Amino acid sequence: MHPARARLIHDRPQTQGPVLYWMHREMRAADNWALLHARELADQRRQPLAVAFCLAREYPLAALPHFAFLLHGLRHTAQELEALGVPFILLRGEPGQAVAQYARDARIGLLVTDADPAKPKRAWLADLLSRLQCPAMEVDSRNVAPARRVSDKAEYMARTIRPKIQRLLPEFLDPFPALQRQSLPWPGPAPATDWDVLLATFGPPPAHFPPGEAAARQRLDAFLRQGLPRYADERNTPVSPASSGLSPYLHFGQLSAQRAALAAMAANAAPQAREAFLEQLIVRRELAENFCLHTPHYDTVEAFPAWARQTLARHRADARPFLASEAQLDAAATPDPLWNAAQRQLLATGHMHGWLRMYWAKQILFWSPDAETALARVLRLNDTLSLDGRDVNGYAGAAWSIGGVHDRPWPERPVFGTVRSMTFSGAARKFDVRAFVSRWSGPEPA
Missing domain, CATH: 3.40.50.620 (HUPs)
Structure with a gap:
């Protein structure tokens, strides 16, 4: 090592x-x-x-x-x-x-x-x-390039951390040796675990994500065959996604990101597909690690850049088209059929497509009285419902969505100010919203 x-x-x-x-x-x-x-x-x-x-x-x-x-x-x-x-x-x-x-x-x-x-x-x-x-x-x-070696400060955005990581990859992106068998005995008896009793306490594992190291490797192998060749062009298409579905395994440490990176580099896919995946797997994940490492208040609005806090404060009193209650969010009962479908996907599977998670979080800001409430709602729902919740990626994603972390000011809009917004019409231009809503259909509010 x-x-x-x-x-x-x-x-x-x-x-x-x-x-x-x-x-x-x-x-x-x-x-x-x-x-x-x-x-x-x-x-x-x-x-x-x-x-x-x-x-x-x-x-x-x-x-x-x-x-x-x-x-x-x-x-x-x-x-x-x-x-x-x-x-x-x-x-x-x-x-x-x-x-x-x-x-x-x-x-x-x-x-x-x-x-x-x-x-x-x-x-x-x-x-x-x-x-x-x-x-x-x-x-x-966790990180291919160790976080403390990459940077000793919170990086402004991906373009500032990317060259620091890329310079270190030849040094750290090395193959893993096998763990060798141990011959020395442990002194004294180790506490025994009745796994059957313990597992019965928590119930069966999630149906959509079989747990464990072997299942993680199977999911990685399937992605390399089926998803990676399409990744550069289709990763942001929630209807038939080319995304990896690896985030629960990475979050719980059942799969090494470095193993996934090495496997992707050796896979039969176009260079632009491999590069696009490695950008998400290494640069974006390690930017999130950097954010939480060097921002002790990463889960509060104090983590937002000054420009975002200022613009959100200026638009705090803006009229909202809809003020959602906690119960409406929990039940996927809002006026937005795409948001409701994304929430139902999360409720049913413990996972939400990455592009939709950004849209989902920004709509919560649009429907909340202030950024503090919106951030608390996003974190509660993501951390409670998503298998990859309570993760540095989730905290960085929420801060990006609500408070412009790792982003820049955009043209001013109601409620958002100069924080980037995402709209239903924009989603409809990217993918077949109707097909996605139909797949995760349910009774819409009157």
Whole structure:
């Protein structure tokens, strides 16, 4: 692993003892730099390695389908690890406290964990480090180019971060080694998990997205065959999309973005199709990571650029054509048939086409009394209903849609001011709106 992916986050005296990888963002056994680095460090120390995951009592806005998707996939990961002689330890409770307690009980000598700028994960990590007695390292396995290496500030937009990422790709876009079998035994018994009982608590996984590493690779392979060749021209067509459908697997760490990038680069597709996909997979995703990493208030209007806050304030009193209630949004009962169809797609599948998600969010701004209310609504609906919610991509997308983050001023319009708007007529010029509405049809309001 490239050493720039890792950083020491807890400087404590070196002691003998096993190595523990606290897995909380990259839930996979394959193509996982943090796991590979933990294994390498364990070998250097001549100590065994175990993987721990803590099932938190709650996670903001996460719903049962999210936990079901996570845990059904995690069971397969645990089986893969245990087949390689690496114990998988499922803990429960407040993650910082539970992981620190297990580290003490098992006399862990070194802890390795995932990098994640999300507020709940930052709080877990701070709690852990306040209790931890051994050194700890953090590894960036999410991004092809490690976020802290790319930039030490919040980038203005894609064009400012793109060259910084592209300069680093030859250095970091390297193939993954295989995780080798571990021969050293774990000292003492590892806590057993009754997976059948646990999974019954959360119910079946989402029907439209089978969970787990194997399912993620199957979805990637299908996209490379069927979607990637059409991607450059048809990715923004919700009726017959060429989009990858990988976002739930990327969000839950069941697939490595670097693995997807390497596979796309080797795929049989036109160069412009590969370039368009890699722009979304690498540049746009890593721009979102940069936004949340360097913007602690990423989920509030304070994250909006000054020009957007000013223009939204000037248009705060503008008349809205329709003021939606929370119940109308939840039930897909607005006057806009396209918005309703997109919301029904989200309700039915846990996923919404990417272009529609931008339109969907901007209409919520149009129908809300102010930007603060609109942003809170977008985040609540996205994080509660979407399998890829509670993700840096979602926070950056909401901030782009409502507050012009990573965008520029546009011609002034009511309500939006100079924040970019998206309209039903504009959608009708891009794709067959009637076909999409028909597919996700339901009773429209009178």
